[in-house]
Amino acid sequence: MYHASLGNAEKANNLQLFMNNKVRVLLGTTAVGMGLDKQDIMGIVHYDLPQTVEQYVQEVGRVARQLPMGFAHTIVGSKDYYKNRARVAANGLDRAQLINVVQMVFKKELGTLTTIKAKKILDLTNLSTDTVMTLLLHFQKLFPDTLKVHPMYDANCSVSFYVAADATDSYVDYILKNAKVKNGSHSFSVASMCTAMQLKPYQIHQHLNRLYFLKKITYLFRDPAFFIEVHQPAHDLDQLCEAIYTFYLDYEKKQIYKLDALFTLLNWYSYQKISLMPS
Secondary structure, eight states, X not given: OBOTTSOHHHHHHHHHHHHTTSSSOOOXXXXXXXXXXXXXXXXXXXXXXXXXXXXXXXXXXXXXXXXXXXXXXXXXXXXXXXXXXXXXXXXXXXXXXXHHXXXXXXXXXXXXXXXXXXXXXXXXXXXXXXXXXXXXXXXXXXXXXXXEEEEEEEEXXXXXXXXXXXXXXHHHHHHHHHOEXXXXXXXXXXXXXXXXXXXXXXXXXXXXXXXXXXXXXXXXXXXXXXXXXXXXXXXXXHHXXXXXXXXXHHHHHHHHHHHHHHHHHHHHHHHHHHHHSOO
């Protein structure tokens, strides 16, 4: 299993068992999909309705990357559809919440890759991570010289060494020199390592994964976060908030439209499959 209620160590262990084919089925929430790069997944079963067609296509796209065939099943009814529709409407954003988010963004140090932990924003707004990312990207669109938004990733990482650490490896050398060590585990900020070594978060993940398969380390990424760079202060926060708020109202309507479209599509396809079944 893989979901938010599990501890980090248990989640990492369960995911590694699945990645190494020690277990055949992994039951989890949408969080399990972040960074999941496994080539031989045979099938995916949705027990709930995804929010959009794009989300559905992204999730089922992990099936059979290097297999001749795979399957995707979605178990859904009208009850799920109306529940998700109500959830979109309930995630309303008021101006006070928006001001909190904007202030949080523009308090960051100028010109440096920094992070805002997803949980911190979600506790303030009760919005989904996809919605918050959409709002941040709209910030960037309105003020491209002020804010740069990077793909979402985990803010922190912990590494433990099986064998003597190889300081000739530049990644390992950085970790040895900059990580906080506790009980043999080296913890560091992903954004700080990216800035110091001119890397992207996925490059750190890929390199650590190679070391893991060479049985040199174990590692754990944690704390999903929004990665941003603020290049200059926002001069008129009220104007910015009003523009984003207007955009969000329109975005909310489109989310409901996308949910309607996905439910209609899956409903239509299920009837097509039934009609094609032999009598």
